[in-house]
Amino acid sequence: MSNDAKYELLYWPGIPGRGEFVRLAFEATGTPYLDVSNQVEGGIHQILALKDEKASHDADGNPPALAPPALRIHGEGKNGKSLLLSQTPAILAFLGEKLELAGADATEKAWIQALALTALDLNNETHDTHHPVSTLAYYEDQKPEALRRATDFRETRIPKFLGYFERVLKGNKEGQGKYLVGDKLSYADLTLWQVVHGLKFAFPNELKAREEAGEFPTVFKTFFASVPEHGQLKEYLESDRRKPYSKGIFRHYPELDRQ
Template identity: 45%
Template sequence: MPAAKSRKPYELFYWPGIPGRGEYVRLALEEAGAPYVDVAREREGGMDEMMALMEAEGTKHPAFAPPFLRDGRVVVGQVAAILFYLGPRLRLAPKSEVAALWTHQIELTITDFVAEAHDVHHPVGVGLYYEDQKKEAARRAEEFRGQRIPKFLDWFELVMEANGATKEKPHLVGRSLTYADLSLFHTVGGLKHAFPKAMGRLMKNRPLVSSLHSKVGKRPKIAAYMKSGRRQPFGDGIFRHYSELDR
């Protein structure tokens, strides 16, 4: 956990063992140097506490699923909503209402992208093993690699071009880092893990997205986090590598 500041730590609730969707929240907290507790990983009885909150014990606003964040009496779930809440508090969101809403819209689009990436290896049902749906996954992967990844990457490239971004300052919104930049960084990293061959080809023609991924990874606090024990490797989560799905 980062060095504590003069505030009560945020409490992040997510499944231990995988970066998953919780990683989008962790990256924002890490970049801001905000104190936080990864409850299920770090606190004794944390899993029981998380499950109780999901069953409405101790809150009127139970989360459907992790991740969710507790900040005093405030409990908020869903990655985009959590980051919308944290953005201004961590100075990772624009101050103007219009720009803040635009950042939120970009984050929601990233959420769609992430959901499609997950559904490549679970196209029939999340309750089934990958081995039970390999044929369908192969068909889904072909479309995802050939149509969906390029479409999303092109949109992010277009957004940055419209923002006046450059390779030296590749931002999605404004002239400084936002939580949307951090989320795109993680998504690109996840896709590079899951589809190294396809992403190797696709990133060559998306210079601004490529530069964003490179520069965010070199930010001091993000680079330190990536090398730390707090950073969990990709594995059996959203971004999974199956060689037969990567062409």
């Protein structure tokens, strides 16, 4: 990682969060990037500036971001300025193209985008288990609703999504259970992997019970083991650059897990 990196990730410090999908794309391809809030002194101010609700554009003419993550890409904006891109799936689609994580042709590209969006739906639904009423309110102020939402999520949504990805992995013969599309790692694989990893943290009983019952064997075994084998991912996952889960999207509240 260098201070003159072409790519600057703007995201909250200290948590994986939605920034993690972007970090994984960089780490899987060995691409230098600057993780501004974690690596630059005072970098948090750049994240807070992103959320300035009075801003209509930045110094390079980009529309503002509604919320992090955002990616600043030097030299890719209008007239050689910086491009500021927000929305996780838009960032991933842009980077996927640049880092060769987006598929071999236009058809694969379209499939990968749809599959990544589906994995991000699962990510967003995970967030809503602890914040079903209001994103701004504390979990402690929405506990009964969270329990109802999490119960439904565990019982109906997790099997629906993981069953879907199991079918996709099995249906892609070329991928041998390792890739959702074709025979090469894509940002859809990285996105799904991160969501499954996060779910294992948030709902350990639920995920363990399903794995031990032999459900979704391709997702839990072949796919889950294979993704970290790419690029610098293994090294990254063991490093202190990989932040621990805490009060982000993937939270472990034992009362919301399978009892």
